[in-house]
Amino acid sequence: MTDTNIYLPHLMRIAKITEEAPAVKTFRLEFMDAAAAAAFSFETGQFGLYSAFGEGESTFCIASSPTRKGYIECTFREAGRVTAALADKEEGDVVGFRGPYGNRFPIEQWKGKNLVFIAGGIALPPLRSVIWNCLDLRDWFKDITIVYGARSVADLVYKDELKEWEARPDVNLVVTVDPGGDVPGWTGKVGFVPPVVEALNPSPDNTIALVCGPPIMIKLTLPVLAKLGFPPEAIFTTLENRMKCGLGKCGRCNTGSSYVCKDGPVYTLEQLNSLPAEY
Amino acid sequence: MADNFFLPQASLDTLFAALAKDGRRILAPTDRDGRTELNPVDKPADVAKDYLQTILSAKEAAFPKVERLMSFTTGSKSVDLVDAEPHALPTVLFGVRPCEASGFRALDAVFNWDTRDRFFNARMEALAVIGVACTRKDDACFCTSVGGGPGSTAGSDILLTPVDGGFLAEVLTEKGKAMAALAPEAFKADPGLEKKVVDVPVAFDQPGLTRRLKDRFEDGIWVEQSLRCVGCGACAYVCPTCVCFDIVEESDAKGGHRLRTWDSCGGHMFTLHASGHNPRETQAQRWRQRVYHKFSYYPERYDMLGCVGCGKCTRACPVDMNLQEHLAEAAQA
Ligand SMILES: Cc1cc2nc3c(=O)[nH]c(=O)nc-3n(C[C@H](O)[C@H](O)[C@H](O)COP(=O)(O)OP(=O)(O)OC[C@H]3O[C@@H](n4cnc5c(N)ncnc54)[C@H](O)[C@@H]3O)c2cc1C
Ligand code: SF4
Ligand code: SF4
Ligand code: FES
Numbered sequence: 001m002t003d004t005n006i007y008l009p010h011l012m013r014i015a016k017i018t019e020e021a022p023a024v025k026t027f028r029l030e031f032m033d034a035a036a037a038a039a040f041s042f043e044t045g046q047f048g049l050y051s052a053f054g055e056g057e058s059t060f061c062i063a064s065s066p067t068r069k070g071y072i073e074c075t076f077r078e079a080g081r082v083t084a085a086l087a088d089k090e091e092g093d094v095v096g097f098r099g100p101y102g103n104r105f106p107i108e109q110w111k112g113k114n115l116v117f118i119a120g121g122i123a124l125p126p127l128r129s130v131i132w133n134c135l136d137l138r139d140w141f142k143d144i145t146i147v148y149g150a151r152s153v154a155d156l157v158y159k160d161e162l163k164e165w166e167a168r169p170d171v172n173l174v175v176t177v178d179p180g181g182d183v184p185g186w187t188g189k190v191g192f193v194p195p196v197v198e199a200l201n202p203s204p205d206n207t208i209a210l211v212c213g214p215p216i217m218i219k220l221t222l223p224v225l226a227k228l229g230f231p232p233e234a235i236f237t238t239l240e241n242r243m244k245c246g247l248g249k250c251g252r253c254n255t256g257s258s259y260v261c262k263d264g265p266v267y268t269l270e271q272l273n274s275l276p277a278e279y
Numbered sequence: 280m281a282d283n284f285f286l287p288q289a290s291l292d293t294l295f296a297a298l299a300k301d302g303r304r305i306l307a308p309t310d311r312d313g314r315t316e317l318n319p320v321d322k323p324a325d326v327a328k329d330y331l332q333t334i335l336s337a338k339e340a341a342f343p344k345v346e347r348l349m350s351f352t353t354g355s356k357s358v359d360l361v362d363a364e365p366h367a368l369p370t371v372l373f374g375v376r377p378c379e380a381s382g383f384r385a386l387d388a389v390f391n392w393d394t395r396d397r398f399f400n401a402r403m404e405a406l407a408v409i410g411v412a413c414t415r416k417d418d419a420c421f422c423t424s425v426g427g428g429p430g431s432t433a434g435s436d437i438l439l440t441p442v443d444g445g446f447l448a449e450v451l452t453e454k455g456k457a458m459a460a461l462a463p464e465a466f467k468a469d470p471g472l473e474k475k476v477v478d479v480p481v482a483f484d485q486p487g488l489t490r491r492l493k494d495r496f497e498d499g500i501w502v503e504q505s506l507r508c509v510g511c512g513a514c515a516y517v518c519p520t521c522v523c524f525d526i527v528e529e530s531d532a533k534g535g536h537r538l539r540t541w542d543s544c545g546g547h548m549f550t551l552h553a554s555g556h557n558p559r560e561t562q563a564q565r566w567r568q569r570v571y572h573k574f575s576y577y578p579e580r581y582d583m584l585g586c587v588g589c590g591k592c593t594r595a596c597p598v599d600m601n602l603q604e605h606l607a608e609a610a611q612a
C-alpha cells in the first residue's frame with residue numbers, strides 16, 4: 001500500500017478579508033483545486049491547520065457554517081509568528097489548509113431544545129459556525145440565546161452579524177463589554193460575561209449551553225451554569241490545546257488519554273470532568 | 280514457530296556481504312570516541328565489541344531526528360507545493376537489543392492508528408531487524424518489568440543469541456527468512472543450543488503500577504521526583520518509544536521546506552498556548568505526563584505500554600533521574 005502524505009495542505013485563495021477588530025481578521029478561503037473543493041465537506045465544531053508558507057501552520061476553527069457551501073472562513077487574532085504572517089496577506093494571496101480535523105457539535109441531538117451560546121472575546125468564531133448552522137436549521141430548535149462579551153466595543157468581532165442577530169425576532173442577543181470598555185453611545189451591557197449570564201437567568205430545562213472563551217471566562221462561567229441548574233452533560237465547550245499535527249500523532253494536544261485534535265475539540269463538561277485538567 | 284540455526288562467528292562476514300550485495304545498508308552499533316552509536320557498517324569487524332546499548336535509540340531508522348514533509352516555492356501570488364518522498368533506503372538494523380527492537384511497536388501504534396504516516400511506513404517496510412540478545416545488563420535495565428526480556432524475540436526478524444563460537448539464530452519472520460535466504464551457507468543446522476541470556480530481575484509490578492496511576496494523579500510524588508528535572512528532554516531524545524514531534528519551517532524569500540523534528544513533552548514550551556496560558560506549567564506536571572503517557576494513557580489507548588525498559592533515559596539524564604526507581608516508588612501502595 002502506498003500511503004498519501006497526510007501532512008500536505010491544500011492550496012486556498014483568500015477570496016475576502018474582513019477586518020473584525022484590532023489585530024483580528026476573517027479570511028474567506030476558496031480551494032484552488034476543483035477536485036479538492038468537490039471532495040471537501042466539514043461539520044460544525046471542526047478545525048483546520050492554516051499555512052503561511054515560510055512561517056508554518058496555525059490552528060483555527062472553521063468559523064463558517066457547513067450550510068454555506070463553496071468556501072470556508074476563519075477568524076484569527078495576531079498572536080505570534082504564523083498569525084502575523086497571515087495578517088500580512090492580501091486578497092488573492094495563497095495560503096495552505098489541512099482539515100477538517102476533530103469531532104463536531106452533535107446538533108441533530110439538540111432538535112426541540114433551547115440553545116444558549118456564551119462566548120468571550122476571540123472565542124466567538126467556533127460558536128459562530130454553530131450559530132449559523134442552527135439558524136439555517138431554525139425550526140429544529142426552540143429559543144436561541146446568544147451572550148457575547150468582549151473587552152471593549154472595538155474588540156467585538158462580527159459587528160455586522162451582531163446587528164443581524166439583534167434584528168432577528170427569533171434570536172435573543174445580549175452583548176456586553178468589560179467595565180471601562182464601553183464608549184459613548186454604547187447601548188449594550190457593561191459587565192463581565194459570568195455575572196451577565198447569571199442575571200439573564202436562562203432556564204436549564206430542555207436547554208443546551210455552549211461556552212467558548214478564554215480559560216478564565218470558562219472557569220468562572222461554569223459554576224454559574226451549575227448554579228442555574230445546567231447538568232454537566234448539557235454544557236458544551238471546545239478546548240484549544242496547542243496543536244501541531246491535528247492527526248493524533250505529535251502528542252502536543254494530549255490531555256489524559258484524549259487527543260484534543262481527534263477526540264475534541266468539542267467536549268461536554270461531563271467529559272471534561274473525567275479528564276485530567278491539563279487544558 | 281521460529282526456525283533455529285547455528286550462525287558461526289565467521290559466517291557473519293558472509294551474511295553482511297550478502298546483505299550488502301542485495302543493496303541493503305547495514306546500521307549497527309559502532310564505537311566512536313568512547314560512545315556507542317548506530318552507524319552504517321561494511322563488515323562485522325566494524326561493529327562495536329561488548330557494547331551494552333547505543334546512546335541514542337534505533338528509532339532513527341524509521342523516525343529520523345529531522346525529515347522533510349514537503350517543500351514549497353513562493354511567488355508573488357502563487358505557491359507551488361512539492362510533496363516529499365521518504366528516503367527509505369533498504370536497511371538492516373544489526374545488533375540492536377530486544378528492548379529496542381520491540382520499541383518500534385509503540386511508534387507504529389501512534390503513526391498508524393486512524394491515519395497512516397507515509398514516512399514512517401516507508402522506512403519500516405524497507406527495514407529489517409537482526410537483534411542480538413543480551414548477555415550483559417546494567418542497573419538501568421528493566422525490560423522484564425515491562426513485558427520484555429533480554430532474550431525476547433518481539434520486533435526482531437532474526438534474533439541472534441551469543442553462544443560459544445557464534446550465535447543461535449532464530450529466524451522469526453518473512454523478512455528474516457528473506458535475509459537468511461540471501462546467505463543460506465551462513466546458517467548451519469542447530470545442534471540443539473541452549474539460549475543463555477543475562478538475568479534481569481523484575482523491579483516492580485507493572486499491571487499494579489498502571490492500576491495505581493489511575494488514582495495517583497494528584498499525588499505529591501510527582502513533585503518530589505521531578506524536583507531535580509531540568510526539562511532538558513534528553514530522556515525523550517534517547518528513548519526508542521518517544522514519538523512526540525514538532526513541525527517547523529525552514530525558508531527564504533523564494534521558498535523552503537516543512538520539516539518534522541523530534542520533540543519532548545518535558546519542555547515548558549511544548550504545551551504553551553499563544554495566549555500565554557500553559558496547561559502544564561510546572562516541571563512536575565510535565566514529568567507526570569511522561570510517566571502517565573507511557574504507563575497509563577498508552578495502555579488505555581493502544582493496549583500496550585509506551586516503554587520497553589531499555590534504561591536509556593536513566594543513563595542519559597544529567598541529573599540522575601532513575602526511571603526504574605521512580606516507577607517502583609509509584610507502584611507502591
Ligand atoms: C482547536 C483550536 C482552535 C483555535 N481556533 C482559533 C481561532 O478560531 N482563532 C484564533 O485566533 N485562534 C484560534 N486558536 C489559537 C491559535 O491556534 C493560536 O493563537 C495560533 O496558533 C498562534 O499562532 P502563531 O504561530 O501566530 O503563534 P506562535 O508563533 O506559535 O506564538 C506562540 C507564542 O510565542 C510568542 N512569539 C511568537 N513569535 C515571537 C517572537 N518573534 N518574539 C516574541 N514572542 C513570540 C507569541 O506571542 C506566543 O505567546 C485555536 C487553537 C486551537 C487548538
Ligand atoms: S522511557 Fe526510558 S526505559 Fe522506557 S523506553 Fe524510553 S528510554 Fe527506555
Ligand atoms: S533527562 Fe532527566 S532532567 Fe532531562 S527532562 Fe528527562 S528526566 Fe528531566
Ligand atoms: S495536534 Fe498532534 S496529537 Fe493532537
